[in-house]
Amino acid sequence: MLSSSAHSTVDARPEIASSWMRSQLSGLDSDTTPRLDRIDVSSDGCLRRAAAPVLDRICREFDGAPLVFVLADHDARILDIRHASPAVRDAVAWMGIEPGIRLAEDEVGTNAVGTVLEARQPLLVHGPEHFMSAFHEFSCFGQPIIHPITRRLEGVLDVGGGAGEDHRYFAPIAQRLVGEIEDRLALSTPVAQRNLLAAFHSAARRKERPVMVLGEGMVLATPAALDLLDPADHAAVRAGADTAHTTAVTNRLTLESGREVEFTCTPVDGGNGVLVDFAMARTSPKPQPRPSVEEWPLLVVGETGTGRTTEAVRAAGPGGAIVDAADVVHTGEQAWAVGLGRQLEQDGAVVIIENVHFLTDSMATLVARLIRGTRRHVVLTSTSANDDAGIHPSLVGLCAARRELAPLRRRRHEIPGLARRMLAEEAVTSDLRLTPATLQVLAAHPWPGNLAEIRRVIHALARTRSAGDIIPTDLPAPYREVGTPLSPIRHAEREVIVAAIEAAGGNKLKAAQSLGVSRSTLYNRLRVLKIA
Incomplete structure (x- = not known):
């Protein structure tokens, strides 16, 4: 028999000897009274709900037997205790064992709850095998409870009794009860x-x-x-x-x-x-080819910040001339049109006309006529090709090819890689790193400003930090938090609604009519899906 005052590994089973060693390293004294701090536990947890009918039945089945059944969660916190006899109930109560007590190995040493969680395997702890002498009067068998759907360790069922009882039947009882609890956990799991x-x-x-x-x-x-x-x-x-x-x-x-x-x-x-x-991947992705002769003029369409200019320059090749329709506001329509006409009259590289959605109907018609009369290749860029909110139909019909640039919210998987590459370009040293949690927050953000917006955020981070890990709280305030991710169906619904509102020029009544719903229904979905 092992001494109650000092633990020796002589003749001890390997799992018990390992647990004693861990208990000693935790600074526990085998002869002291265990500290049993109690907190309130929920009476409505899924594990407790699944186990309650099983424990009710086993207590009726073993009525009067010297047994105690202890249910604990994954943190070794006792959720429920059932007794089959008054004598065992009184002995357990005298020890201070009750719901809310934590029986972790680092707090009370070797036992059939904390040690089972530590080892993640069934274990019998018989009498003096308990690390603390206060528990030597009991023998217990702990069986892990594994959720059959998620395969997570949910907790432990401990079947125990006096150290003098025949403990050989503890294991089959515990295994049968845990099987029933796991079946009930599976049935209570949502169908999804x-x-x-x-x-x-x-x-x-x-x-x-x-x-x-x-x-x-x-x-x-x-x-x-x-x-x-x-x-x-x-x-x-x-x-x-x-x-x-x-x-x-x-x-x-x-x-x-x-x-x-x-x-x-x-x-x-x-x-x-x-x-x-x-x-x-078998092959490297092929670069976007330059347009063929039959594909000029080329229209590049994308939201603000998606890289329209970069794509237009790539398609145009070296030496391309850029004319921005946004400059009409400063130069006036006549001067701007004269400048474009001179560009198109000359021979040379591709002419890129940016932001053609800013052109008035009359200017768009004039530009279309100039393009039809030039021998130079032309690339047009616009935020939209929609007739109501984008470029004039005369320019849309003139283009032989179109490249659509998807916004970041539709290619979220690229955001972590983009963020890391941008940080490498912006950071002064290579000691700055975006943590996985930060990358997940960045990937979940909608980025209405697309590449330009994320570039500004990364630039700000590189200016404020010179080394170390960038965690979510380091991000600018509007980018730190991410709401609950939408399900695929809700995500699709959100995209349809946003597209309908954009097509209606922001008119929500018109968008509701196009979607076949009432305005009040649309406003309700806007609120639920958090669409501004």
């Missing part, structure tokens, strides 16, 4: 999570396949996916998954490791989440 789990298991039949499932409050990943991704990559993957509203979307991504991957995000039917399947 069960659908996500089914999709994950179906996709992960081959262990070497890198796949993930992303849902509300739920992330599942195969070992291959965890090995593939660095923490900073997760923000880009989650942002890419947000684009899979109703159909599968494939994105290309350069990982922190430098590897190129393609990941396909497929909405899970009835799961309110996305299945992400990774594959190594």
